[in-house]
Amino acid sequence: AENINNTGFYASNNFEIIKEKLFILLTGRYDNVVYDLQDQLLGSRSDKRRFEAFTPKVALNYKLTPHIAVYTSYGSSFDSPAKNELESFDISRLLNQELEAQESKNFEIGIKGNLVNFDSDFLQRMIFEATYFNINIDNEIVPWEVFGDVFFRNAANTLRQGIELGTDMNIYKGLNLNISYTFSDFNYKSYSAKIIEIDSTGNIVESDKDFSGNIVPSVPKHNIYLALSYTALITNNFTGFLKLSYRGVSGLWVDDANSDKTDGYNLLNSVAGIDISFGNFNLMISGGINNLLDQLFVGFTNTNSADKRFYEAGEPRNYFGSLNLGYVF
Template identity: 25%
Template sequence: MKGTKRFEQSRQHLLKAGDAMIRKPLAVAVAGVLAGMTSAWAQAESKKEPVQLETIEVVASGQGSLTVPTLVEAQHEMRKIPGGANIIDSESYANGRGSTLQDALGYSPGVFVQSRFGAEEARLSIRGSGIQRFFHLRGIKILQDGSRVNLADGGADFQVIEPLAARYIEVYRGANALQYGSTTLGGAINFVTPTGYDAERFRARGEAGSFGYNRLMLSSGGVHGSLDYFASVSRYSQDGFRDWSEQENWRMFSNAGYRITPDLETRFYLTYTKTNSQLPGELTKAELKDNPKQANFFNSNIARYKRDFDLIRVANRTVMKLGEAQQLEFSAFYAHKKVWHPIYVVMEQPSHDYGLGLRYINEMPVAGWRNRFVAGFEPSWGKVMDNQFVNINGEAGPRIHKYDQDVSSYTVYGENQFYLLPELALVVGAQYTNMTLKQKDLHTGDPRQKKNYERFTPKAGLIYDLNPEIQFFTNVSTSFEPPSFSELASWQATPVLASAQRALTFEVGSRGRFGIAEWDVAFYRSHVRNELLARVDPVSRFPIGMVNADKTVHQGVELGLDMELAKMLYLRQMYTFSDFKFDGDPLFGNNQLAGIPRHFYKAELLYRHPAGYYAGPNVEWSPEKYYVDHANTLSVDTYALLGFKLGKRNKTGFSWFVEGRNLTNQKYAATVSVTDIAGVGAFGGANSALFFPGDGRSFFAGLEYRM
């Protein structure tokens, strides 16, 4: 690819959104795609260069890891997916600050990820998943080396992930994550750590910058006969751009693998996380414009919002090859987390989660035709003791509740890929999911609540390889997402047990490279039923329950386009169009669903010298206002952020970078809370505190040594 690494993005999906889609930002993006592909064609025609075939790494038996694919092997597997999916090489974000999920996933098409207050707490959404959830996570399955990180009910914390400790990241959007048993609208993200086979013998990295930011990471890996190992330790802290936004994290990731025979390998994982975070909360639009550094007064001075937890997680993954064309995989994990979480109440939540996984892969031909069959079974269990107390200036007062929460679930899935022609594959699959949630308040003696959710979700798709470099795909799929305990919790005297969210999604797209361009694009349209949305009291602003919207539509475009504009000059781009709306709702009609910008664009132009030096500007642009409430009465202003980075990246020895962000010191909302109606009264309407300010002008520098 002419000296450049593949920019590891995906591409997602538009659909016909009518005239509303024909906006200037979309026109600019589409023009960029057409121009890039046209110039690519012209350059290829003029140079008459032979097509470069895809490089496929072949690992002989007894070499490399059986339990963890290499980056090249994982990229090759991605071409077997008939929909939006991509891989992010950790080297693509190691050339700048690597602190948050936004740093790691920011250029992945279709992934909307924004830090809530410059730290690791983020809003993460794919195709409008968890659109109501501005805290923690819902609607996306997070995996560490193929094992689930989410709690058994589907919720998750971002602080358990260390982007710098990953070798690569796999992003599967929507039903394209079936191979990991994901049933949700958003799909799955898998963070893959190095093994002793591909890790540096020693790596040390330090970062420092504005707002008291500093990060230190040490790692090492190696192979000794049949045994290999990898371990990393990192510490991160910040004072924060805003008041009451200090954070400190310690994390350790490690794994050790043992090759029992040339065809059998087992690998054990140990993870430890300790995190302490102050939560500055939301501001009104006027407060943001006046002083974005301030914290929400209630958060910082009265309730003293925080989220602190310790987590320890152990896991195993074992792979057995059954000849040349069959493979059996087994996985297991256990996680214990203890949370201290002062918010409107003080929550103390010890939890235990554990699960198993069994997957079988068969690539034997069927009657001489190329074929690939995958089947799996994933049961999991979780238990949370949700202790809630009166919040007295951030300390626990009298007990209010003692919820004993239990969840059990299992998923059975299968998928078959049959090649009708050497270049055309038919993919069909399905999964069955069953989840049971139980809750009883041991303090009040209220009767136990129990809710069971189950659904069969099929999918079908096609993959067409025009040539070894260019691929087209299409699929139709279904998704299913039960509510988590957070969705079932309610301030109502008689809580309503919400129904599971489900959707039917159509998708078409392409991935490939030609001439100077590499692209990943997908268009999608999801018809959603029972979307999980929250109700908020329009005067007090307190939540009053979770409801299911009748019908909503999620449709959009997800585009990644990377180009070599000239020798050593590279342009990386990501554009996402998100058109999410109600469909004839009795209260909101055809209003836009709140919380996600309709147009979102990021680009980086870098000069890269063969000696490892690089320099160039970058931009993040939200060109159109979007709403914070489903009634469409209060909106987020547009913004454009300018940054610049320079440095030198070496495979061994010293590397360094210097980076500036938001150089024009824009005051803007990085993301927002979502409500149904912005409301009335002293705390409603324009006075609604729903905006999370983004960081102001900042500078960072880093130094790394690898051997």
């Protein structure tokens, strides 16, 4: 029998410090998560885990103009392990008794805006945002694989900091450009753990390793996305659309030891279609091509694989189509 109980209380209040200029947001949340598993055949294996925490946050927002604001926030967060993350490596237990909740201190500062200029056909609207974030994590939950089975453990302390940039603009009538970029500098400040791997002779080896100072695996340092889309109203009830997108991802490490790294990749995708309205019905027909250049790339990594099977290939060039029929009551 399995019983999972998640109880939470949340409070929030927003204050206007300077009229229509400066605002402060105060929040607080209490979480209590209980996992209770009962083994009907062997009662001694029955297990129970409880995770609880109170996490406050304060945020400031200052309007430089009616359309541009700077903001900052500081707070803590609490992430209890998910049910699958609590699976025990020790077969005598149902739940991992060593895995703790992940806790973090989060800081961010940034600027955002929503600019409009309806008097011009060019750049009528532009939304933008730039943010610096700094997250100091205690007991970060990280995966490790043992012969095909994935288990989870805590890293002692991790520093995640970076920059997020984004903009969405209407370049010209029906022509839109979306750009987003993330720079990630994620490192283990202190992290020692036991690892299981296969040596060159095929024997299973267990050893203690210190990963302090290493880069967190499975996170690219650079991640950029661009999308150019065009929508045209052909008749009052007939619209055509076209979208071309690009994603560039830098290489990423495959394990805590930083023993190997994937190559970066660049993907081009496209989609085109028509949207037809008739009465209360709406019909959308679309089709497209993913990975236009048919690039060979790593689509998924098995982080911390004991037998070094880290890589799963991404999809080659592929084609798709869809037909959607909707009705508005």
